[in-house]
Amino acid sequence: MKGYAGKLLRVNLSSGKVADEPLPEPVILDFIAGLGFGIKYLYDELPPHIDPLGEQNKLLLVPGLLAGTQAQGVARWLACTKSPLTGLFARSCCGGDFGAWMKFAGYDGIIIEGKAEKPVYLYIGADGVQFKDAAGLWGKDTTYTQEWLNQQHGKDVRAACIGLAGEKLVKYAAIVTGRRTASRCGVGTVMGSKLLKAVAIKAKRNVNLYDPEGFGELVKEQIEIMRASDAYRKNREYGTTDGAVSCNTFGVYPVRNYRWSEMEGYQELSPEAYKKLEVGDFGCYSCSVRCGKIHVVPDGPYAGARSEGPEYESYWAFTGPIDNNNIGSTIAADQLCDDLGLDSISAGNTIGFAYELYEKGIITRDDTDGLELTYGNHAAMISLIKKIGRREGFGDVLAEGTLRAAKHIGKGAEAYAMQVKGLEMAGYEPRGLKGTGFGYATNTMGGAHTNGTLMFQEWGVPMPRAVDRFSEEDKADILIFNQHNDSGVEVGVACFFAFLCGDWYQRLFGRMLEAAAGIKEFADRGYLDRVSERIWNLERAFNVREGFDRTHDTLPQRFQTEPLHTLKAEGEGQVLRKLDQFLDEYYKLRGWTDMGIPSREKLQELSLGYVVKDVEPFLTKK
Ligand code: SF4
Numbered sequence: 001m002k003g004y005a006g007k008l009l010r011v012n013l014s015s016g017k018v019a020d021e022p023l024p025e026p027v028i029l030d031f032i033a034g035l036g037f038g039i040k041y042l043y044d045e046l047p048p049h050i051d052p053l054g055e056q057n058k059l060l061l062v063p064g065l066l067a068g069t070q071a072q073g074v075a076r077w078l079a080c081t082k083s084p085l086t087g088l089f090a091r092s093c094c095g096g097d098f099g100a101w102m103k104f105a106g107y108d109g110i111i112i113e114g115k116a117e118k119p120v121y122l123y124i125g126a127d128g129v130q131f132k133d134a135a136g137l138w139g140k141d142t143t144y145t146q147e148w149l150n151q152q153h154g155k156d157v158r159a160a161c162i163g164l165a166g167e168k169l170v171k172y173a174a175i176v177t178g179r180r181t182a183s184r185c186g187v188g189t190v191m192g193s194k195l196l197k198a199v200a201i202k203a204k205r206n207v208n209l210y211d212p213e214g215f216g217e218l219v220k221e222q223i224e225i226m227r228a229s230d231a232y233r234k235n236r237e238y239g240t241t242d243g244a245v246s247c248n249t250f251g252v253y254p255v256r257n258y259r260w261s262e263m264e265g266y267q268e269l270s271p272e273a274y275k276k277l278e279v280g281d282f283g284c285y286s287c288s289v290r291c292g293k294i295h296v297v298p299d300g301p302y303a304g305a306r307s308e309g310p311e312y313e314s315y316w317a318f319t320g321p322i323d324n325n326n327i328g329s330t331i332a333a334d335q336l337c338d339d340l341g342l343d344s345i346s347a348g349n350t351i352g353f354a355y356e357l358y359e360k361g362i363i364t365r366d367d368t369d370g371l372e373l374t375y376g377n378h379a380a381m382i383s384l385i386k387k388i389g390r391r392e393g394f395g396d397v398l399a400e401g402t403l404r405a406a407k408h409i410g411k412g413a414e415a416y417a418m419q420v421k422g423l424e425m426a427g428y429e430p431r432g433l434k435g436t437g438f439g440y441a442t443n444t445m446g447g448a449h450t451n452g453t454l455m456f457q458e459w460g461v462p463m464p465r466a467v468d469r470f471s472e473e474d475k476a477d478i479l480i481f482n483q484h485n486d487s488g489v490e491v492g493v494a495c496f497f498a499f500l501c502g503d504w505y506q507r508l509f510g511r512m513l514e515a516a517a518g519i520k521e522f523a524d525r526g527y528l529d530r531v532s533e534r535i536w537n538l539e540r541a542f543n544v545r546e547g548f549d550r551t552h553d554t555l556p557q558r559f560q561t562e563p564l565h566t567l568k569a570e571g572e573g574q575v576l577r578k579l580d581q582f583l584d585e586y587y588k589l590r591g592w593t594d595m596g597i598p599s600r601e602k603l604q605e606l607s608l609g610y611v612v613k614d615v616e617p618f619l620t621k622k
Contacts, residue, residue, distance in 0.1 A: 002210035003065055003517030004028065005106045008037075011122060011129065013194050014055060014114030018129045023108055030607060032513070032522065032531055033065035035490035037109050038080030038091055039538045043611075045111075048545040052084035052186075053169060053193040055115045061160065061199065062109040063099035064493030065513055068285070069207050070219050072226060073498025074512075075100045075285035078490065079160075079187035085171045085346070085401050086422035086446045089542040090185035093450060094160075095284035095292075095495065098177040101158040104203035112196065121161070121198040123153065134197035138167060141339040142176040149200045159200040163341030166192035168391045170399040172346035172424075176338060179292070179308035180284070183343035185423060185445060210518030218512050223288070225502035232289060232501040239281075239293040240497070243312030243427070244269035244319070250459070251569025252432040254425075255320045256375060257349075257356040258418050258558060261429040262567040265325040269315060273327055282308050284495065291497050295331050301379070302328035310334035313449065314344035316427030321352020322373075322381055329378035333385055340389030346401055349424035351384050353402045353416055354394075362411045369393040418556050421446035421548070430555060431564040431574040433458045435467060435475040438582050441553045442479070444539035450496060452483035470571070472578040476586040484532035491531065534606045537590075537598045541611045544618050550596040553583055595621045 001023075008021045031040045038060050050056040059081045066074035077099030083090035102110065105124050119134040137145050142163040149159045159177060166173035166188035173188030174181040182188070209215050226232045234242065247253040248266040255263045267273075274295060282292030297305040305328065310318065314337070315330040337344045357363045358373035365372065369387070371380045371394070387395025397405050402417035402424055418425060423446030430437025435454030440447045449455070457478060458469035467475060489499055492509065499505045513522035521527045555576065563573040587594060591602035597618045603611050 002208055003513075004033070005103055005108045007107060008109045008111055009107045009124070009129065010111045010113070012114040013112065013116040013120070013196060016131060029519070029521070030531065030534060032491040033108060034062050034078055034493040035080070035091055035487055036531060036535050037062050038078055039089060039535055039542065041109075041111060042080055042082065042089060043538050043542050046082055050082065052082045052087065052190060057082050057190055057193070059112040059187065059190050059194070060109055061102065061112070063102045064491060066492055066494075066516055068100040068103035068205070069209065069215065069516065070286055071215075071512055072219070072222055073284070073287045073289060073495040073501075074492050075287070076493040076495050077102065077182075078493055079175050079182040081185075081187055081190045083185035083187075083422075083445070084169075084189045084193075085186040087546055088185075088421060088445060088548065089539045090187060090445055091490070092175070092182040092184040092187045093490065093493065094175065094177060094180050094182035096178040096180040097158045097285040098160050098201070099493065100285040101201040101203055104205055105201045106203070110199065112191075112194065115193065116195040119195045119197050121149070121196065121200060123200050123202075125153065125202040137197045139164065142341050143339055145198055146178070149198060153200060153202055157200050157202045159198045161198035161341075162188045162191045162196075163339055163389070165340045165342045165389045165399075168389070168399070169193060170342060170388060170391060171401045171404070172343040174337075174341045174343050176341050179282070179338050181338060181341070181343070183345065184448060186343075188341050209516050211515040215512065215515040218508050218515055222504045222508055222512075225504040225507070226289070226498065229502035231497075235289050235291040235497050235501065238271040238275065239291040239309075240312035241271040241274040241293065241315075243316065245271065247316070247427060249569065250432070251566040251571040252429040253316065253320055254427055254429045256323050257321055257352045257416060258429065258556070259562070260565045260567075261432050261571060262569055263320060263323060263325065264567070268325040268327055269319060269330070277327070277331065287495065287498060289498055289501065297328040297331050300328050302332040305332035305335050307331045307334035307338065310344065313426045314348075317344050317348025318378075318381065320427055321348050322355050322377070323375040324378045324381065326378045329382060332382055336382065336385045336389070340385070342385065342389050345426050346424045347385055347388060349418060350388070350398045350402050350405060351381050353405070353418065354384070354398060356416045357409065357413055360416075362413055363409060367394060367409075415557065418558065419447055420555060421552050423447045425449065428453070428455060429564065430559050431576055432569075432571040433469050434472050434576055435469070435479055437555055437559060437576050438475060438579070438586070439479055439482070441555050441579060442583075442586060444536065444543060451486035451490065452479065454479055454482060456500075457482075470574060472576065472582060476582060476589050479586065480589055483536055484529055487532035487535045488528050491535075530606070534608060537602065537606055538608060538611065540592075540596075540598055541603070541608070541615055544597055544615050549618065549621060550583060550587075550594070553596055555579060593619060593621075597621065
């Protein structure tokens with residue numbers, strides 16, 4: 001078998017059993033790799049309604065088919081599980097080297113099940129897989145943990161680990177490798193619930209391609225296309241630090257818990273301002289974009305803080321929700337989140353939610369351990385991040401995410417929980433990007449921004465056509481196009497930033513998969529689209545089995561009733577009014593029932609006939 005390692009590693013932490021499992025050919029043909037394997041194995045192996053933090057849940061770590069090759073920007077990997085934050089299927093994407101290292105170790109994925117009796121880490125090396133005592137690492141941050149593993153096993157070891165947030169079962173804990181994170185949906189929480197501190201891999205680099213010469217030619221072409229693009233130059237120079245300027249200018253930078261869409265003083269967060277603090281850069285395995293910019297704060301209250309980032313979504317989360325333009329605080333907050341192993345998007349949103357409750361008098365200093373949650377108070381935000389990561393005091397409430405925290409607080413707090421299906425959204429305002437709002441509403445993970453939004457088309461990119469960002473009409477077909485496109489990207493697992501550098505993905509990606517694996521169908525765009533649609537429908541079926549349907553494909557009331565407030569940008573007064581109408585059209589195009597359940601015919605058409613029995617009880621639901 002070429003391109004693939006040909007096997008999965010299954011580790012049971014309860015029994016201590018470790019096994020290599022061959023990768024069945026029908027699974028390869030129907031799901032290709034990466035996200036496809038993630039949903040296929042979880043759907044087949046997780047019964048509905050299990051406790052995400054119980055022994056029955058499983059955690060899959062999966063690289064894409066092209067990880068470890070010379071191709072650019074395709075070595076990302078995914079953590080897939082049932083989310084403790086949402087109760088839905090979760091996939092969280094991460095960069096760094098770890099995806100390539102999984103392939104080098106001889107695995108197309110690692111399935112982790114059960115629960116250890118005491119803290120352990122897995123060491124995968126020349127002598128196979130070993131369970132190692134992690135008592136000395138428990139309670140340590142992700143930087144210390146990785147440095148210790150490198151001292152213990154060598155510099156060429158790559159590890160994915162959790163910090164204190166994962167150990168303390170903060171509902172949105174991340175898995176960290178290097179300074180990159182699989183952040184969303186609490187994948188690190190599941191790892192913590194299993195008392196698994198880290199997975200460390202030592203392996204010799206090797207690739208096993210079907211057509212190495214042909215693949216090499218495609219990579220040369222890919223590099224030429226990428227280097228000729230403006231996005232390559234921009235990402236290589238600035239990373240994603242231009243986000244505050246572009247989103248504020250466009251009027252889609254959510255401020256004060258999504259009330260406004262522009263922030264006074266955002267120029268303090270310009271790419272040039274971050275550039276002044278840059279001391280180096282970082283690239284994931286085989287990616288010359290090197291979009292990771294390392295920043296150090298030279299002076300002021302956060303002097304010495306250092307982070308590889310923050311990326312746009314992180315620094316938005318540390319600024320917009322609490323109306324803060326202090327650049328040093330974004331670097332300090334990013335460092336803290338990475339060390340604690342916390343999802344910056346959910347952390348920032350949950351803190352912004354608390355600031356609004358404080359403003360409205362729903363909570364007071366008596367609830368916040370004496371912290372004054374007034375807008376712009378970045379020191380209080382830093383304190384709250386520490387408290388959340390350690391589940392101390394008020395941090396213990398916020399560690400549950402906005403939806404659960406609101407239920408706990410009561411007094412009408414739920415109206416201010418800005419989330420979709422329990423997952424907090426990123427820094428893109430849905431009333432200014434209405435198709436992106438529909439994307440949040442229908443995403444299988446909840447309010448996720450990385451798969452299936454309309455952001456780029458709403459920004460004017462003709463991919464395949466640009467759309468009017470304020471219109472609520474005629475967006476269902478193109479949203480479905482994007483949802484499938486993004487699922488296709490994640491069988492790769494290609495990086496979104498690299499994906500945007502020229503049109504190599506459209507022109508070369510399928511041919512790369514074919515040259516890697518020798519499976520000619522992979523070069524066929526129609527075949528890839530069908531695999532992507534199969535993945536999306538299986539994710540939906542996973543959620544349907546858990547009891548999710550149309551009633552959950554919604555958005556916070558604020559977006560549907562409160563007019564948007566801008567300063568100078570277009571969009572003042574916008575409200576999202578036609579979600580119901582959109583859903584009717586979207587479900588029809590997808591071949592789902594009015595309640596958003598994949599129909600018998602659609603599942604059979606996608607060779608998912610075995611799923612019909614699971615969704616059957618929901619098909620007649622009105
Ligand atoms: S573009 Fe940036 S995030 Fe993406 S693979 Fe390259 S270095 Fe990593």
